Each structure stands twice: as C-alpha cells, then as structure tokens.
Amino acid sequence: MSSQDTLESALGDLERLESEGLAALGAADSPEAVEAARIEYLGQKSGRLKAAQERLRTLEPSGKRAYGQRFNGVKQALEAALEEARTRLERRAVAADALDVTLPGSRPRLGHRHPLTQTADELIDLFGRFGFSVARGPEVEDTRHNFDALNIPPVHPARDPLDNFYLSESTMLRSQTSTVQIRVMEAQPPPVRVIAIGRVYRPDTVDATHSFMFHQVEGLMVDRGVTMADLKTVLRLFARSYLGQDVKIRFRPSFFPFTEPSVEVDMLWHGGDRWVEMGGAGMVDPNVLRAVGYDPEEVTGFAFGLGIERLCMRRHGIDDIRLLYQGDVRFLEQF
Numbered sequence: 001m002s003s004q005d006t007l008e009s010a011l012g013d014l015e016r017l018e019s020e021g022l023a024a025l026g027a028a029d030s031p032e033a034v035e036a037a038r039i040e041y042l043g044q045k046s047g048r049l050k051a052a053q054e055r056l057r058t059l060e061p062s063g064k065r066a067y068g069q070r071f072n073g074v075k076q077a078l079e080a081a082l083e084e085a086r087t088r089l090e091r092r093a094v095a096a097d098a099l100d101v102t103l104p105g106s107r108p109r110l111g112h113r114h115p116l117t118q119t120a121d122e123l124i125d126l127f128g129r130f131g132f133s134v135a136r137g138p139e140v141e142d143t144r145h146n147f148d149a150l151n152i153p154p155v156h157p158a159r160d161p162l163d164n165f166y167l168s169e170s171t172m173l174r175s176q177t178s179t180v181q182i183r184v185m186e187a188q189p190p191p192v193r194v195i196a197i198g199r200v201y202r203p204d205t206v207d208a209t210h211s212f213m214f215h216q217v218e219g220l221m222v223d224r225g226v227t228m229a230d231l232k233t234v235l236r237l238f239a240r241s242y243l244g245q246d247v248k249i250r251f252r253p254s255f256f257p258f259t260e261p262s263v264e265v266d267m268l269w270h271g272g273d274r275w276v277e278m279g280g281a282g283m284v285d286p287n288v289l290r291a292v293g294y295d296p297e298e299v300t301g302f303a304f305g306l307g308i309e310r311l312c313m314r315r316h317g318i319d320d321i322r323l324l325y326q327g328d329v330r331f332l333e334q335f
C-alpha cells in the first residue's frame, strides 16, 4: 500500500514539475530569466529534474518503469522549452538590431527631371550654341520693369487689375519674362545676347490650354546693325534644332508695345497642316532702348518670347496643360 502511494505522489510531483517548468521557461523574458529557469529546472547539480531523477532510486522496483518513462517525457519537454525560449530571445535581439546585411536591399525609386525642366534645359543648350547666355529676373516684379520701361503706358489695357496679379499698386507677379530684358540692359552696356527662362502669372481660368502660371523663354540680342533678318535666322535655326529639319516657321505682322515692327511666330511641323503660335517677337522699340540708357542711333536689337509649355506639349504630343502641373508619376515617368 505504502509503495503505491509513493509512486502515485512521485508521478504527481513529476506532473507539477513539468507544468511549472514549462510555465517558467515560457514566461522567461530575458537571457537572465531563461538562465535562472534553466538552473532551477535543468541544473546538473541541484536542479529539480535532477532531484526527480534521484527519486527513482527510492521507488519500489514495480513502479520504476512507469516513473522512468514519465520522467523521460518531462525531461524532453523541459529541454525543448529551454531551446524554444533561447530562440525566441535571439530572434527578438535580431529584430531590435533591425539591420540584417544579408537581406537584399530596397532600392530607392529614382525620379528624373520634369518634362518642362527638360525642355528648359534643352532651350538653354540650343540657344547657348548660338551664343546666348542665361539671365534671370524676379517673379515678384515692379510695374516699371513689367510695363513702363517696356513702353506700356499707364492707361494700357494690359495693366488692367483683372488681367494681372497685383501685390500692391507698384508690385506684381510678373506677367511676362520681357521684364528681364530691362533688367539685363540696365545692368550692362551693349552688346547683349541673353535668354531668360521662368514663370509668369496671369489670372486666367484653368483649362486644357490655360493656366494662371506658365513658363516663357525670352530672348534678347542688341548690338550694332542687328536686323529682322537676324531674328528670323535665330528663330528658324532654333525651330529646326528643337523640332526637326522639316519644321516650317512663319511670321505674322502683330503689335507689341516694346517692339517695332512686331510679329507673331507660328510653327508647322512634321508635315502637319496646322500652324501653331509659339509666341511674339520683333525689333526692340527705340523707346525701350532709351528707357535703359541705350542709344537707338548706335544699336538695334531683336527680342522674342515663346511659351515653354506649348513647345513641350507639341514635342511630346501632350494635349492638356494641367498634366504638367499635377505631379502624377504615372504621367511623368513617360518622359
């Protein structure tokens, strides 16, 4: 009877040893806690498993087999739980380090220049080959550079507040890059051969061909003996380089206050049958030359202003100007 009790209580103790050991190892949250649980349960000298093993000797021979089997099961379960606890902590340490140099890297997505910037860069390059350097002017401009010095008198309709973004009575967002002509000539004596590229602003309602902001390229050449023939040559050379040898350009008589005579420039390309207006041009008005202190008896000049969006759209077959401003990668990555 008494040996029966002993086997039963020994098996009960094994049961408790297993469940307590599994719980301790499962809850161990640091290398120290795992090590403490290992010593308590699996320690070679005085671990609880070791004690359970020694208990085998005290059992009646008839109970040894059953106890031995159960003991082996408990031992395996605890050893497996110890292994698991160690792997768990190791994984967490790697995750905390967060850098596994053996993993494949994630490539950053590379962008490229916006089609308008590409067009502008190409214009700088092309006109650079004809000897034009690049000038800049401010987008917040005064009315003298935007109007007065360009021979646009105070009563001119182009100055209407409904057609301009005024910031005060005498300052505004520039409505044209022709302002840079004045700034360049004020800053240096002739000869001049520059282009200026930049944004201009007009309160137009946005649609497929209009925007309250767009870009222009302005050209100015002033020297002794510059004529309309020079203007036509430069624009024709530019058109051929930018759009192809088969492009045709045509000049229509027009009027701008700052040129006399004035023309509008159209281009026809790739055998098309539609002339597309590229911008305005003409011989610099003597009043403009006088306004910057040049002598119109000494020097003459030509000027032109072309829309960059239009050039870019024609070149790439883009039919809605808004696409150029939306920053949609699906559109932009095509260029």
Ligand code: DAH
Binding pocket: 175, 176, 177, 178, 218, 219, 256, 258, 259, 279, 280, 281, 282, 283, 302, 303, 304, 305, 306
């Ligand atoms: N500034 C004019 C515009 O915005 C374009 C222009 C016409 C520029 C004639 C010029 C020019 O330099 O000579 O519509």
